[in-house]
């Protein structure tokens with residue numbers, strides 16, 4: 001084997017706050033990357049996180065953790081954007097969205113300027129709108145600029161089903177589609193327990209008196225998960241860190257995994273001009289293929305409503321030259 005051709009798998013994380021640093025920690029534990037770079041507008045924060053993580057290097061699989069520079073975009077395999085601004089007192093949601101869109105555009109411009117060959121994953125919220133902004137700004141193929149989408153929501157869905165039904169979460173297959181947010185759609189038609197469609201499983205199980213009501217309750221609990229955590233501790237970071245590590249694994253190992261990342265649609269599901277969570281095949285190139293599943297009318301309509309919510313936000317943004 002020629003060692004000269006060896007290139008470390010390098011992941012750059014933009015934004016070293018709660019989500020970026022937790023992701024760096026879970027990624028380092030996973031052994032998926034040989035190099036992890038953290039970059040933040042707050043240099044002191046980035047350095048603090050880097051040192052804190054690097055001191056664990058003796059306990060991680062082999063990995064270099066350091067502060068990244070913009071030049072690191074060039075040969076990174078993956079760039080995750082978790083940079084974001086918090087709402088200022090009295091600031092409207094739209095004004096916050098505009099500020100965060102500007103941050104994403106600036107980061108994306110620099111990634112393009114560095115002639116990067118990376119796959120870019122947007123994480124900052126509202127993730128679907130910002131993914132759309134980033135992809136359009138880059139001019140790159142849509143599969144290479146994607147969002148974390150509803151990968152986390154789908155994991156929450158599986159967890160809650162697992163708890164409710166008393167089945168190991170690894171045997172629960174279920175997807176949340178659409179917006180990572182209030183209009184998200186629980187795709188019951190794609191839900192199965194170890195291959196047994198949920199309709200059949202509920203008949204076999206017989207635990208619920210009214211499984212329609214149970215389903216509504218579970219879907220609402222998934223949708224409201226983040227609100228509960230935010231009420232308790234102000235923000236979420238652990239499960240999202242793991243969800244991002246799962247996405248990183250699919251790309252770095254060229255897995256062809258099916259994950260509900262956010263992808264810009266061009267007619268799939270009869271939707272265009274929007275990015276949202278749909279089942280995608282994820283490889284080293286990013287989204288290789290969007291799986292077009294025939295959804296029952298209620299789910300298809302709910303997905304279309306979710307797309308409308310996101311499209312309205314995109315229109316409101318009115319970013320000159322960006323869309």
Ligand SMILES: NC(=O)c1ccc[n+]([C@@H]2O[C@H](COP(=O)([O-])OP(=O)(O)OC[C@H]3O[C@@H](n4cnc5c(N)ncnc54)[C@H](O)[C@@H]3O)[C@@H](O)[C@H]2O)c1
Pocket residue numbers: 014015016017018019020039040041042045082083084085086103106123124125126127148149152180235236237240
């Ligand atoms: N998609 C998901 O599933 C999901 C889940 C949880 C959180 N989030 C989102 O992730 C984002 C980060 O959350 P957090 O809790 O880590 O926030 P945080 O405030 O702890 O961290 C954000 C970091 O971004 C940095 N930053 C701001 N502008 C920057 C720029 N131009 N370049 C580099 N760094 C910059 C800030 O200095 C800060 O350290 C938020 O938008 C949050 O809503 C998404």
